[in-house]
Amino acid sequence: MLYREAGQFKASYEADQQIFPILQDRIGVMLLIGFFALAVPLFADQYWLKAILIPVLIFSLAAIGLNILTGYAGQLSLGSAAFMAVGAFGAYNFMLRIDGMPFLVAILLGGLCAALVGVMFGLPSLRIKGFYLAVATLAAQFFIVWALVKIEWFSNYSSSGVITAQQIEILGFAFEGPQSKYLLTLFVVVMMALAAKNMVRSTTGRSWMAVRDMDVAAEVIGIRLMRTKLTAFAVSSFYCGVAGALYAYTYIGTVEPEGFNLDLSFKILFMIIIGGVGSIMGSFLGAAFIVLLPIALDVFVPMLLGDLVSSSFVSNLQLIVFGGLIVFFLIVEPHGLARLWQIGKEKLRLWPFPH
Amino acid sequence: MQFFFEVLIGGLLSGVLYALVALGFVLIYKASGVFNFAQGAMVFFAALTFVGFLEVLPGWTGMEEGGRAVFWLAFVLSLAAMVVLAIATEKFVLRPLVNQPPITLFMATIGLTFLVEGIAQGIWGANVRGLDLGIADVPIEYMMDNFNILISSFDVFAAAVAAVLVAALALFFQYTRIGRALRAVADDHQAALSIGIPLRHIWVIVWAVAGFVALVAGMIWGARNGVQFALTFTALKALPVLILGGFTSVPGAIVGGLIIGASEKLAEVYVGPFVGGGIESWFPYILALGFLLIRPEGLFGEKHIDRV
Amino acid sequence: MAREIGDVILKMEGISLSFGGVKALTNISFDVREHEIRSIIGPNGAGKSSMLNVINGVYHPQEGQVTFRGEVRRDMEPHKAAKQGIARTFQNIALFKGMSVIDNIMTGRNLKMKCNVFHHALHWGKARAEEIEHRKKVEEVIDFLEIQNIRKTPVGRLPYGLQKRVELGRALAAEPSMMLLDEPMAGMNVEEKQDMCRFILDVNDQFGTTIVLIEHDMGVVMDISDRVVVLDYGKKIGDGEPDEVKNNPDVIAAYLGTSH
Numbered sequence: 001m002l003y004r005e006a007g008q009f010k011a012s013y014e015a016d017q018q019i020f021p022i023l024q025d026r027i028g029v030m031l032l033i034g035f036f037a038l039a040v041p042l043f044a045d046q047y048w049l050k051a052i053l054i055p056v057l058i059f060s061l062a063a064i065g066l067n068i069l070t071g072y073a074g075q076l077s078l079g080s081a082a083f084m085a086v087g088a089f090g091a092y093n094f095m096l097r098i099d100g101m102p103f104l105v106a107i108l109l110g111g112l113c114a115a116l117v118g119v120m121f122g123l124p125s126l127r128i129k130g131f132y133l134a135v136a137t138l139a140a141q142f143f144i145v146w147a148l149v150k151i152e153w154f155s156n157y158s159s160s161g162v163i164t165a166q167q168i169e170i171l172g173f174a175f176e177g178p179q180s181k182y183l184l185t186l187f188v189v190v191m192m193a194l195a196a197k198n199m200v201r202s203t204t205g206r207s208w209m210a211v212r213d214m215d216v217a218a219e220v221i222g223i224r225l226m227r228t229k230l231t232a233f234a235v236s237s238f239y240c241g242v243a244g245a246l247y248a249y250t251y252i253g254t255v256e257p258e259g260f261n262l263d264l265s266f267k268i269l270f271m272i273i274i275g276g277v278g279s280i281m282g283s284f285l286g287a288a289f290i291v292l293l294p295i296a297l298d299v300f301v302p303m304l305l306g307d308l309v310s311s312s313f314v315s316n317l318q319l320i321v322f323g324g325l326i327v328f329f330l331i332v333e334p335h336g337l338a339r340l341w342q343i344g345k346e347k348l349r350l351w352p353f354p355h
Numbered sequence: 356m357q358f359f360f361e362v363l364i365g366g367l368l369s370g371v372l373y374a375l376v377a378l379g380f381v382l383i384y385k386a387s388g389v390f391n392f393a394q395g396a397m398v399f400f401a402a403l404t405f406v407g408f409l410e411v412l413p414g415w416t417g418m419e420e421g422g423r424a425v426f427w428l429a430f431v432l433s434l435a436a437m438v439v440l441a442i443a444t445e446k447f448v449l450r451p452l453v454n455q456p457p458i459t460l461f462m463a464t465i466g467l468t469f470l471v472e473g474i475a476q477g478i479w480g481a482n483v484r485g486l487d488l489g490i491a492d493v494p495i496e497y498m499m500d501n502f503n504i505l506i507s508s509f510d511v512f513a514a515a516v517a518a519v520l521v522a523a524l525a526l527f528f529q530y531t532r533i534g535r536a537l538r539a540v541a542d543d544h545q546a547a548l549s550i551g552i553p554l555r556h557i558w559v560i561v562w563a564v565a566g567f568v569a570l571v572a573g574m575i576w577g578a579r580n581g582v583q584f585a586l587t588f589t590a591l592k593a594l595p596v597l598i599l600g601g602f603t604s605v606p607g608a609i610v611g612g613l614i615i616g617a618s619e620k621l622a623e624v625y626v627g628p629f630v631g632g633g634i635e636s637w638f639p640y641i642l643a644l645g646f647l648l649i650r651p652e653g654l655f656g657e658k659h660i661d662r663v
Numbered sequence: 664m665a666r667e668i669g670d671v672i673l674k675m676e677g678i679s680l681s682f683g684g685v686k687a688l689t690n691i692s693f694d695v696r697e698h699e700i701r702s703i704i705g706p707n708g709a710g711k712s713s714m715l716n717v718i719n720g721v722y723h724p725q726e727g728q729v730t731f732r733g734e735v736r737r738d739m740e741p742h743k744a745a746k747q748g749i750a751r752t753f754q755n756i757a758l759f760k761g762m763s764v765i766d767n768i769m770t771g772r773n774l775k776m777k778c779n780v781f782h783h784a785l786h787w788g789k790a791r792a793e794e795i796e797h798r799k800k801v802e803e804v805i806d807f808l809e810i811q812n813i814r815k816t817p818v819g820r821l822p823y824g825l826q827k828r829v830e831l832g833r834a835l836a837a838e839p840s841m842m843l844l845d846e847p848m849a850g851m852n853v854e855e856k857q858d859m860c861r862f863i864l865d866v867n868d869q870f871g872t873t874i875v876l877i878e879h880d881m882g883v884v885m886d887i888s889d890r891v892v893v894l895d896y897g898k899k900i901g902d903g904e905p906d907e908v909k910n911n912p913d914v915i916a917a918y919l920g921t922s923h
Contacts, residue, residue, distance in 0.1 A: 012795075013795045013798040013799065013802070014791075014795055016798075017791075017794060017795065017798065019786070076458060076461070124644055124647060124648060127647065127648055127651050128647050128651050130457065130458060131390045131457070131458075131461060131602070132598060132647060132651070134461070135594045135595065135597070135598055135640070135643065136640075136643075136644050136647065138591070138594060138640050139637060139640030139641050139643070139644045142636045142637035142640055143637040143640070143641060146633060146634070146636055146637050149633075150630065150631040150632075150633065151631075195784040195785070196784075198783055198784055198785065198786035199780060199783045199784050201786075202778075202783035202786060202790060202794060203769075203773060203776045203778065203783060203794075204779075204780045204783045205783070206762065206766050206769055206770050206773070207770070207773060209759055209761055209762050209766070210759045210762075210770050212759075212761070213758075213759035213760050213761050213762065214757050214758075214759060214760075216721065216741075216757065217753065217757035217758070217759070218759075218770070219721075219740075219741040219742055220719060220721065220741045220742075220744075220745060220750075220751050220757075221745055221750075221770055221771055221773055221774075221833065221837065222741075222742045222745030222746055222773055222774040222837070223742065223770070223773055224742055225742075231780055235780065266465065266469075269462070269465070273462055278761065312476075312480070312481055313477065316473045316474075316476045316477040316481070317473065317477070318473070319469045319470070319472050319473030319476070320469070320470055320473035320474060320477065321473075322466075322469045322473075323466045323467060323468065323469030323470030323471070323472075323473060324466070324470055325466070326462065326463065326465065326466025326469070327447070327448055327463050327466040327467060327470065330452065330455075330459055330462060330463045330466065331448075331451040331452055331463075334455075334459060
């Protein structure tokens with residue numbers, strides 16, 4: 001009886017067009033943010049913050065990026081990790097080469113670099129579609145990683161392109177412990193997630209979806225295919241870029257270009273398939289799922305099977321479980337965990353009277 | 356000049372291997388409209404299964420290790436494994452996803468890739484293994500003496516196998532009943548169904564044939580570079596080959612493979628030193644990308660007209 | 664009727680279009696006057712949809728000249744046609760399947776909205792005001808088409824007749840001066856057809872929108888059209904007011920299949 005929209009009449013279009021139109025959703029989102037911003041840093045231990053919560057947040061942001069391009073604008077990409085790399089190396093160089101560069105500005109500039117590169121690799125999307133484009137994004141994946149290794153300037157002439165993120169300092173406060181880094185990540189990710197939600201529910205988002213659903217009709221209505229697709233590439237790569245910068249600064253610390261390989265791109269793709277293609281909420285669910293699954297397998301498989309299994313068995317099992325889940329979700333619930341969440345809410349809306 | 360020819364020929368021969376992988380792609384795409392990302396994983400699976408059987412069969416059956424009987428038994432068993440894989444794929448992946456958008460099927464084959472790689476290594480282990488097909492890998496003296504060009508007899512053997520395979524597939528498609536049915540399905544699923552062609556059987560057959568092609572590609576490739584996980588990455592090079600050749604053209608796969616193979620080696624040798632080397636990793640993709648901008652449907656692909 | 668038929672606004676002269684050797688349209692000329700309902704009829708494969716595609720720039724004819732509001736057009740692109748006030752519906756419904764009815768119709772307002780992606784990301788001030796202003800317009804269209812009860816339903820779930828209506832709504836939302844309707848009544852039952860006819864006549868009457876209509880139902884065409892063009896195998900075989908066309912021997916032959 002708690003989750004009900006009956007009785008909430010919208011007297012103006014303004015009220016009907018809020019970001020979360022149902023009162024309980026608004027309260028729910030605020031509670032969630034409050035929980036993760038206030039309660040979690042107090043009670044979570046170092047391991048949870050460092051190994052689970054921070055990566056989940058960062059991958060959620062990357063997944064939102066890919067979801068904008070693939071889920072909303074319908075352009076399949078297999079190169080998300082490369083755009084993360086551009087963001088990480090971009091932010092690193094801004095921090096390195098400009099004195100007194102504020103950290104938040106640096107990661108945004110890193111994201112802008114990624115957006116620029118994204119637009120460059122998005123240009124072919126004007127002439128090619130579907131699988132052809134997917135293959136074209138592989139070009140971005142391999143080329144960018146190669147360039148970051150070979151052009152030594154990017155990594156300030158370190159061996160094989162390894163960079164070590166500088167100390168984060170904002171207004172004199174140094175972000176050293178996992179608590180402060182977690183909060184910083186949370187802040188950036190929540191702000192950008194809200195902005196993404198805003199974009200997809202406005203003209204920008206509608207144009208993306210129109211191009212995705214039927215590009216000829218979109219053009220006949222007056223939607224510029226070129227501008228719409230390139231905007232999607234730019235925004236998507238920007239999100240991936242900022243995620244990459246956070247990956248370097250608040251998660252790993254020391255990164256090399258090879259770390260942003262095709263496997264990572266696939267992982268992000270899996271996050272949106274399992275979480276929900278075309279859903280911001282789903283990006284969070286998918287990222288959490290993909291980060292937690294290997295940890296769960298590592299913990300529970302040896303527990304169940306004892307010493308029978310080797311570590312290589314577990315890593316192969318991971319491949320099998322990932323692959324199997326992708327096929328399973330595509331068949332059973334193509335809209336992923338986000339859809340299940342939605343169904344749950346609808347059930348709740350009717351509860352306790354199911355008819 | 357002679358060095359140029361050596362590089363060129365070396366590239367063309369590695370292109371033959373790309374072409375073999377691309378061939379499997381084209382077969383499946385033509386018959387089921389599925390862009391099978393898992394083709395590379397299938398090559399890996401096939402090669403690993405073959406080597407695995409070579410290792411365990413002598414122990415199981417008491418046959419002579421490295422003998423001809425073991426070789427053929429392993430080949431037949433691996434082929435059987437590929438057929439089982441084809442049947443399972445049809446039953447658990449393709450059939451439940453029938454009528455889904457192509458992009459969904461594509462993503463499903465990415466899932467299939469992980470599944471197949473995991474199963475292959477789960478059964479046979481992840482060690483790098485050598486594979487000896489008994490073909491000598493020595494320079495051909497005739498070419499050495501007369502033209503002063505170094506060509507390995509193994510590479511010539513690989514090219515010959517590819518040629519025979521392509522010819523056999525062409526005949527199979529052109530002159531057998533199943534081949535005709537396959538072409539009908541490729542043209543129009545609905546129409547083929549309505550004249551009573553069993554779509555499911557066709558899919559199983561096509562995936563099994565693609566499995567056979569994967570097995571041959573995997574054996575040759577494994578013999579050249581060892582059977583290892585890296586095979587799956589090399590197999591990704593078949594994607595730019597397809598862009599060049601067009602998704603639906605068997606000759607396109609061959610010509611595309613040769614172009615990619617030759618150009619990446621030439622680029623590595625002649626351009627690589629100026630930019631720090633290692634450009635083989637991305638050159639085929641950028642080449643294909645540039646090509647797409649000029650001719651989006653590929654060298655031999657069919658031009659597509661949007662109807663509204 | 665309140666409306667008055669004005670001057671010629673669209674002139675097609677000697678249009679020929681072919682696809683790799685197959686001739687879809689051969690040397691076709693006709694014109695459309697402001698505020699009129701102009702129908703294009705003909706058997707299947709006569710080139711009617713191709714004609715509409717030429718008008719709004721999806722296809723580019725190899726020969727001939729299109730003049731719209733006194734301006735000869737070159738390098739026509741669909742979005743330019745949209746900018747000039749030409750809206751369009753499709754034979755096989757071309758709605759955005761993953762979006763709700765409101766969002767589909769909102770896309771029709773796309774050209775009138777000025778905010779960019781940065782405004783949208785913040786969704787504050789200008790972007791918000793704009794969204795609300797256009798939502799009002801969209802609600803007017805929804806009221807006009809009597810589809811209030813389904814405004815938040817994803818269009819993929821709607822029955823065929825309603826989808827056609829939503830598609831008309833999307834075209835209307837752009838406040839076009841000319842609408843190209845490709846078989847808006849195909850596959851509908853009599854009641855749905857009556858509704859659709861009423862909407863088309865109301866649009867024409869209330870907003871003065873010029874309408875170019877492709878339709879197979881001869882009863883409807885002869886009833887609501889001001890003038891009719893008849894195509895057969897990509898050639899024009901008749902042109903004029905409904906009565907005139909009805910008695911044209913070539914047209915009768917094309918429809919009844921008499922040899923001549």
